Amino acid sequence: MLDYLLSFLVLFGAALTFIGSLGLVRLRDFYTRLHGPTKATTLGVGSILIASAVFFSARGTGISLHEILVTLFLFITAPVSAHLLAKAALHLELNSLAKIPRKKVREANALERADQTQATKQATDNAEKIPSTDGPQEPTQ
């Protein structure tokens, strides 16, 4: 029974790891490629590590806890590294297959322009209200 459970976990984990790397090769832009391995490999390695924990616990030398450490570490760090990778890709402005949302871009630009005109208007108003004390000095000969 335990043998079957271990075999299932090992095979499932290895298959998911393979699918994650296949996604890394086959998908067509960076953002979708980021999606493949970060999910599939953490689940795959997670189930292989669970299989290892069950295997070493069943040998009678007490419960094996090394794997839990590795699993916990991987599950904490995988989202952090994926987030940093996505930030780096957005910073470098990599091509995306997704369509640019034109309407939203237009709205955002209009909003920004309105903000800018308002800001410049306020600035000119302030300049009119406060007379400048340290203007350009007349050159005294």
Add this chain to the structure above:
Amino acid sequence: MLDIVLPIAFGLVAVAVVLSFWRLLWGPSAPDRILALDTLYINTIALLVLLGIHLSSALFFEAALLIALMGFIGTVALCKYLLRGDIIE
């Protein structure tokens, strides 16, 4: 049963390592290569743990933990370099 399944699992993970290495060599952009490196070290952890089950030796967990730590630090450092142009500011 486990004796039949383990070689298949070794084969699948080895092919996964080769695929991520291909992306590391051919990746068109720098974040692609960093992602391939990230996947490569995670696959290596899987391979090490499988080897630990196969040889029924608990020696390999320290190595797996070290690879997990160093790989994460490497990924974060490379991403920071791409984002800021410097790692420690």
